[in-house]
Amino acid sequence: MSETPFLVLSAILFTIGAVGVLTRRNALVLFMCVEMMLNATNLALVTFSRVHGNLDGQVTAFFVMVVAAAEVVIGLAIIVTIFRTRRSASVDDASLLKY
Amino acid sequence: MFADVTFLAAEPHAPVIEPAGADGVFSLLWLIIALPALGAAVLLLGGRRTDAWGHLLGVATVSASFVLGLVSFFGLMGRGAEERSVDQFLYTWFEAGEFRVDMALLFDPLSALFVLLITGVGALIHVYSVGYMAHDPRRRRFFGYLNLFVAAMLVLVLADNYLGLFLGWEGVGLASYLLIGFWQHKPSAAVAAKKAFVVNRVGDIGMALGVALLFATFGSTAFTEVSAVAPEASDAVLTALGLLFLLAACGKSAQVPLQSWLLDAMEGPTPVSALIHAATMVTAGVYLIVRSNFIYEAAPVAQTAVVVVGAVTLLWGAVIGTAKDDIKKALAGSTMSQIGYMMLAAGLGVAGYAFAIFHLLTHGFFKANLFLGAGSVMHAMDDDVDMRHYGALQKMLPVTFLTFAMGYLAIIGFPGFSGFWSKDKIIETAFSENLVVGLAALLGAGITAFYMTRVMLMTYFGKKRWDRGVHPHESPKVMTVPLVVLAALSVLGGALLIGDWIVKWLEPVVGHAEHHELSVAPIVLTLIIVAVVAVGVALAWFLVGKPDVPREAPANVSVFTRAARADLYGDALNETLLMRPGDRLVTELSEFDNRGVDGAVNGTAAAFAGLSGRMRRWQTGFVRSYALSLLAGAVLVLAVLLVVNLA
Numbered sequence: 094m095s096e097t098p099f100l101v102l103s104a105i106l107f108t109i110g111a112v113g114v115l116t117r118r119n120a121l122v123l124f125m126c127v128e129m130m131l132n133a134t135n136l137a138l139v140t141f142s143r144v145h146g147n148l149d150g151q152v153t154a155f156f157v158m159v160v161a162a163a164e165v166v167i168g169l170a171i172i173v174t175i176f177r178t179r180r181s182a183s184v185d186d187a188s189l190l191k192y
Numbered sequence: 193m194f195a196d197v198t199f200l201a202a203e204p205h206a207p208v209i210e211p212a213g214a215d216g217v218f219s220l221l222w223l224i225i226a227l228p229a230l231g232a233a234v235l236l237l238g239g240r241r242t243d244a245w246g247h248l249l250g251v252a253t254v255s256a257s258f259v260l261g262l263v264s265f266f267g268l269m270g271r272g273a274e275e276r277s278v279d280q281f282l283y284t285w286f287e288a289g290e291f292r293v294d295m296a297l298l299f300d301p302l303s304a305l306f307v308l309l310i311t312g313v314g315a316l317i318h319v320y321s322v323g324y325m326a327h328d329p330r331r332r333r334f335f336g337y338l339n340l341f342v343a344a345m346l347v348l349v350l351a352d353n354y355l356g357l358f359l360g361w362e363g364v365g366l367a368s369y370l371l372i373g374f375w376q377h378k379p380s381a382a383v384a385a386k387k388a389f390v391v392n393r394v395g396d397i398g399m400a401l402g403v404a405l406l407f408a409t410f411g412s413t414a415f416t417e418v419s420a421v422a423p424e425a426s427d428a429v430l431t432a433l434g435l436l437f438l439l440a441a442c443g444k445s446a447q448v449p450l451q452s453w454l455l456d457a458m459e460g461p462t463p464v465s466a467l468i469h470a471a472t473m474v475t476a477g478v479y480l481i482v483r484s485n486f487i488y489e490a491a492p493v494a495q496t497a498v499v500v501v502g503a504v505t506l507l508w509g510a511v512i513g514t515a516k517d518d519i520k521k522a523l524a525g526s527t528m529s530q531i532g533y534m535m536l537a538a539g540l541g542v543a544g545y546a547f548a549i550f551h552l553l554t555h556g557f558f559k560a561n562l563f564l565g566a567g568s569v570m571h572a573m574d575d576d577v578d579m580r581h582y583g584a585l586q587k588m589l590p591v592t593f594l595t596f597a598m599g600y601l602a603i604i605g606f607p608g609f610s611g612f613w614s615k616d617k618i619i620e621t622a623f624s625e626n627l628v629v630g631l632a633a634l635l636g637a638g639i640t641a642f643y644m645t646r647v648m649l650m651t652y653f654g655k656k657r658w659d660r661g662v663h664p665h666e667s668p669k670v671m672t673v674p675l676v677v678l679a680a681l682s683v684l685g686g687a688l689l690i691g692d693w694i695v696k697w698l699e700p701v702v703g704h705a706e707h708h709e710l711s712v713a714p715i716v717l718t719l720i721i722v723a724v725v726a727v728g729v730a731l732a733w734f735l736v737g738k739p740d741v742p743r744e745a746p747a748n749v750s751v752f753t754r755a756a757r758a759d760l761y762g763d764a765l766n767e768t769l770l771m772r773p774g775d776r777l778v779t780e781l782s783e784f785d786n787r788g789v790d791g792a793v794n795g796t797a798a799a800f801a802g803l804s805g806r807m808r809r810w811q812t813g814f815v816r817s818y819a820l821s822l823l824a825g826a827v828l829v830l831a832v833l834l835v836v837n838l839a
Binding site for chain 2: 123
């Protein structure tokens with residue numbers, strides 16, 4: 094089986110995620126887009142793992158999942174806290190930390 | 193335990209006497225210094241508690257030192273000429289590896305004479321000060337400073353090495369500074385003290401460099417060690433040493449070109465002028481040169497420089513003395529001039545050293561006498577120093593007048609008085625060495641006679657020119673007794689020359705010189721000197737004695753008088769040549785520092801501050817803009833990688 098479709102799908106998913114991060118304001122949507130980019134990367138890793146015939150890529154994908162899970166835990170906590178204080182989940186509103 | 197005398201190969205050099213250890217009476221040598229030092233410590237640290245008896249302690253310590261000095265002196269006299277040198281080791285001053293400096297005292301014929309002069313005249317002046325400073329609320333402090341001075345001066349003359357000498361040298365400089373500025377509430381006194389200190393620093397550079405050069409060349413500064421190896425050093429080193437020590441001597445002894453501080457130093461109380469700025473401290477330069485005779489004997493260039501400095505100064509000071517109306521300043525000019533004589537004699541080599549010291553001693557007597565007499569007059573005239581406000585005082589102040597007259601006759605060289613013998617010998621030696629120098633010394637004697645007669649006439653003769661409300665009165669006994677003693681010494685000081693005693697006495701230190709033959713008989717020269725002195729006296733009589741002295745100094749005077757009144761423009765010269773250019777240099781350097789150096793530093797800082805001010809605008813706070821720059825960066829990196837790989 095050719096690997097091209099998998100890589101193309103990975104690229105499409107990554108692009109959707111990236112565009113989502115850049116264009117959407119809602120923190121939850123932003124978060125989902127980030128997850129999508131991570132999983133696009135995972136797909137590429139697994140594909141290349143198969144192409145090369147070893148397990149390195151798959152192992153790395155597991156690492157990415159673990160890190161993503163941890164990130165979601167912390168990220169969601171932050172988002173919930175921000176929402177509680179500001180009554181808004183827009184990332185553009187939370188722009189106090191600046192020059 | 194007395195070592196044999198060793199003679200150096202290089203003639204005509206002073207025999208180097210290995211000093212004997214200090215035993216018997218000499219074991220108390222250190223006490224001569226310690227007593228006044230202790231007195232100074234008690235008086236200066238004791239505070240007001242010592243006010244009541246402070247002056248008595250001050251007199252007692254110096255008198256005790258004098259007694260000890262006398263005992264030691266006679267102890268030295270009792271020894272053979274080859275054994276007259278005692279070294280007392282006190283302690284190791286500092287030690288670092290091979291390098292070691294001992295604190296030790298050397299008591300030999302030269303330092304013995306100085307010890308007697310310093311403690312003897314010092315004790316008399318201490319006694320005098322009890323009366324002179326009686327009404328000063330800070331009298332105890334004054335005596336503390338005086339004791340400090342005596343201790344430092346004794347360190348100077350008793351140290352057996354140049355570094356110890358330097359210690360005393362700086363000590364007397366400090367005491368001089370403190371005492372010139374004793375009446376510190378007067379701005380003129382404070383400024384004069386500072387001036388003396390600064391000018392002396394210039395001379396001290398010479399001293400410090402000289403000592404350093406001694407260490408570098410000989411690895412030691414002890415007189416006996418250096419004198420033993422000095423002839424082996426190169427000419428350049430010896431000449432440099434000679435010139436550096438001459439610079440030091442010029443500063444301390446107020447010789448041209450570092451003479452300007454002495455006249456201002458008269459701001460101090462009169463006993464200070466008598467002790468420090470006439471009899472002892474200012475002669476330290478002469479001591480240094482005579483002590484360094486082994487260097488100067490091997491450095492003819494430096495020796496010539498000493499003669500030139502001496503000859504110039506003896507005329508310089510004398511000319512200043514002729515135009516001063518301030519009695520103390522007239523005497524200060526005279527001091528400068530007389531020390532010029534001593535320097536001149538010291539520069540003439542082995543033939544002159546003894547006469548330099550001889551004149552130093554007689555000058556110590558008669559000049560201290562004259563200054564204390566002037567102090568007594570000021571005491572009577574409500575501290576007025578202007579001789580134009582004096583006149584006709586000989587009836588009012590009989591003792592002061594008579595003692596002053598003895599000093600006067602001594603300084604002008606009236607036959608039979610001490611100054612006659614000492615100055616005569618110097619002029620004689622000068623003539624046998626060099627005609628021009630001899631003539632300068634002879635001319636100086638004439639001018640000396642002129643200005644001293646002028647002082648005498650303006651103060652004690654003529655009409656009363658007193659300020660209203662001034663009632664002159666003779667000073668108390670405590671002041672007149674020292675005057676009488678000093679007057680007696682001024683008259684009899686010449687006795688030191690009987691049978692060439694002083695020449696023979698100093699031979700172990702400075703060496704023996706064959707007598708130079710003069711082209712004329714000495715008696716003829718003596719008559720010429722007396723004639724020149726008589727002309728000076730007569731001239732003063734016609735110019736000052738016969739006509740009335742105006743109360744105000746005449747304004748339309750010759751250019752020479754004006755120059756002499758302005759100290760021969762010594763201050764103006766210093767100001768134009770040194771002070772103003774120095775001022776400008778410093779101003780410009782600080783300008784450069786402010787604009788150039790600070791500008792570069794501040795400019796760099798400002799540039800980075802501005803840049804960061806711009807760069808921090810990038811931190812907008814919008815997460816998505818950060819994400820965009822992240823993406824842009826990633827794309828850029830990828831693009832570069834692609835381009836590099838494809839290329």
